[in-house]
Amino acid sequence: MASGSSSSFYGSRSRSIPSSPPPVKCFHDEIAPLRIVKFHGSTQGKRFYGCPYWPRMCGHFKWADEVNEVKELQFMLFEKDTAISELQYEKECLEESMKKLKEKNLKLEDDVNELALENAVRFESMECVKADKKLVFAMLLSWIFFCCCVVDK
């Protein structure tokens, strides 16, 4: 079940996308409340995000319409970021498995080298045995030859 475990490894991750984009913050780094223009004029009734420390405001002011556009763009950016981070995560996973494969490959190469060395040693010792046998055989032959010479005389 090697394939099953690997697929769960990729699939077990849960995507964390917030249901709503981050709230609007003023320059005090406080969440700016949504207010409605109360004074009479062309902008009366229009919604905006102002500083919560009104009237000691930090100068933060944003129309709600603009903010919605910005929020939409931010959310789109966020989604793209998520896609990018997902791809990066997959890349990291691939790199990790590549690293592991490389390590495995190195280990296998080491094993092969070790085996080759072992074989070479074995082969050498076999050659030694062969040489020994040849030497013994040659000595035996010369001994027989010597004996034959002695018997002839």
Ligand SMILES: [Zn+2]
């Ligand atoms: Zn403020």
